[in-house]
Amino acid sequence: MKPAIIKVLDKKNLFINWEDGSESLIDLKILRRLCPCATCASQRDTQSKSFIPVFNERQSTISSIKEIGNYAISISWKDGHNTGIYEFPFLKNLSENL
Ligand SMILES: [Zn+2]
Numbered sequence: 001m002k003p004a005i006i007k008v009l010d011k012k013n014l015f016i017n018w019e020d021g022s023e024s025l026i027d028l029k030i031l032r033r034l035c036p037c038a039t040c041a042s043q044r045d046t047q048s049k050s051f052i053p054v055f056n057e058r059q060s061t062i063s064s065i066k067e068i069g070n071y072a073i074s075i076s077w078k079d080g081h082n083t084g085i086y087e088f089p090f091l092k093n094l095s096e097n098l
Pocket of ligand 1: 083
């Protein structure tokens with residue numbers, strides 16, 4: 001499934017309106033915490049399960065969103081981190097399991 005509309009709401013949430021009319025609202029801090037890039041994934045692996053990273057404002061603010069093909073978006077964060085590719089099924093699944 002693909003998004004029809006993707007936008008940032010109130011600088012706090014990613015809003016997605018999917019093709020089928022369903023909507024997702026994902027907290028940007030959670031989105032950043034679950035960044036799927038290799039660097040963040042390996043960091044999460046080495047942290048204990050109880051560790052909850054605290055992000056500063058730049059780390060949880062989106063500077064731009066770019067569509068990758070028709071399967072994902074890449075997000076550039078204000079702190080310069082931009083290697084995370086968020087595939088649509090990942091986003092859909094995430095919003096349904098928050
Ligand atoms: Zn990352």
